[in-house]
Amino acid sequence: MAGLLGRLGRVRWWRVAILTLVAVYLLGPLFSALWFTVYNSRLHQFSLAPYGQLFSAPGFLASVRMTFFLALTTIALEFVLLVPAMIAIQLRLPRLRPIVESIAMVPLVVSPVALTAGVSTVLGWGLNDQGSWLFRLDADLQNQSFPLILPLIYAILVLPFAFRSLDAGLRAVDLKTLVEASRGLGAPWPLVLWRVILPNLRTGLLSGAVLTLALVFGEYTIASILTFVPFAVWIVQDGQGSGQLPIATSLLSLLLSWAVLFLVSFLGGRRAAAVTDRSA
């Protein structure tokens, strides 16, 4: 008995040690950042002023708003392209799946800089012919208030993650049988998609959406090279002038991401809780 207790004691000690190490590794930088933003070492006093200044900082709200809409547009574009294609592959063309999967993984091996260089070249095609449709299209795509070119690129960048999320969701259900059951009951294809497939893909769709949101909020390279100022670029640009403000912004964006993840988990878990309640 004494030996067993001794073993348990050792296990617990190691658990605590490992958890402490992990906590220090993960939370240490965050705590340091928080300390840096709220403690004034010259005046030796605490202040939340940097967080208050955030909302009045030039360009902050505009960059957040732009990034948010860029993320929404990317998510919509991603799903409009990917969901029907993946359903069609699952139901009718399973042999194409390895090919589509390979294509979806390509963005992982193409550097954002190379991708942006290619995009820049294409965007330059219309510059010499002012008044042409290509020139107007270029101008629309690069509109500074809402650059449509970014969601088009982000949709490619996020493809590997969105593909994996949706693929896992589709494989978790017997899609063929569900579709045939609903068709047999008289459902036309749009209703099959809306009332049967999408509700059962909710987890995959939410995962894809969260990953896309996180990627768009954190993406710096492409936006910076193309001279747009979404949130990540704004943080870097503003950081040149003030020390505390960009760190406070980063912490706030991290909290925002956590809040979104929590919301997704909450929405996903609420149904399970409701199910449990009903069965009780």
Place this chain on the structure above:
Amino acid sequence: MSAAGLELKDLNRSYGPVQALDGLDLTLAPGELVALLGPSGCGKTTALRIVAGFERPDSGKVRVDGADLTQVSAAKRDMGMVFQSYSLFPHLTAAENVAFGLRLRKVAAAERKTRAAELLDLVGISGLDARYPHQLSGGQQQRVALARALAVRPKVLLLDEPLSALDAKVRLQLRDEIRRVQLDLGITTLFVTHDQEEALSMADRVAVMRDGRLEQCAAPAVLYERPATAFVAEFVGTMNHLQGTMIDSELVEVAGRRLPVDGERPTPGTKVKVLLRPEAIDLEPLAQTSASTTDSAPTSPSAIGTVRIATFLGSITRMTVMLDDGTEVKADLPSHRASEFPAAARARLIPAPRPVLVVEP
């Protein structure tokens, strides 16, 4: 629910070089339950999916009450289907699943609720209406699937091996339930199964399929007692294969007796396999030391053997006998006679004097 007739006319379907259906003809009378029975790959599921509209035949027609539905989409055929795999919509409760088809038909919410409750009651699971599929057992899920298929008042009910994923006890219960509901509603039903016991116990008629063709379609008793072909005879029920010789075009000699031949008749002198049901074989005890008897009964190795196993099946006991020529034979005896044949006892086979089917080995 008005019953409709279903007709499958000269259906052909191939997948590359594989001919799944080869001129299938089958007609179901209104209110009839027909089981499509056959080994894996015989085309029974393909036939059902063509009737449901999930696949198109290369040629042939599907008619319901005389109306040609061959090119009509699955969504517009008014058929109810229960699938082999659990097909309930996971995000909907049992009641919502049942009401799904009614909602598509824009039935008012109150009526949907009432009808779903009625149908869940009909299939014997009232009170589970608020459960999600993952909270139901396999048998309960298939009952909900049956209720869902019936909710839209289909002209034809299609059952694609709905019991195959269930355990034996639940399978028996649900088998009876499906038949009861089908008879109550008088709905025309096409039932695919590879389980002959299911087919024989549930169906008004059983259609045995082989290589995309219909071998025989008849009432279960007819199919069992008067199989049209050797394939049907072997596929349906337990069948013994005894060695025999054609005496002339009408008679075969088996286990020392001459029996009339039914069906295909090989030329006289041909060695054949004689197909005999266990209940068509009687046993006579022999002395342990000698096969000889006082009468003129046959003593050939194909007529005498040793009792290996006696399996009690209630009113009958199935005796497994190893003949001296190496053939294993099963014979059904009334259980009160089983004590005459302890293990290792010697016995002589006595085939019943009925017409038999023969096949050339």
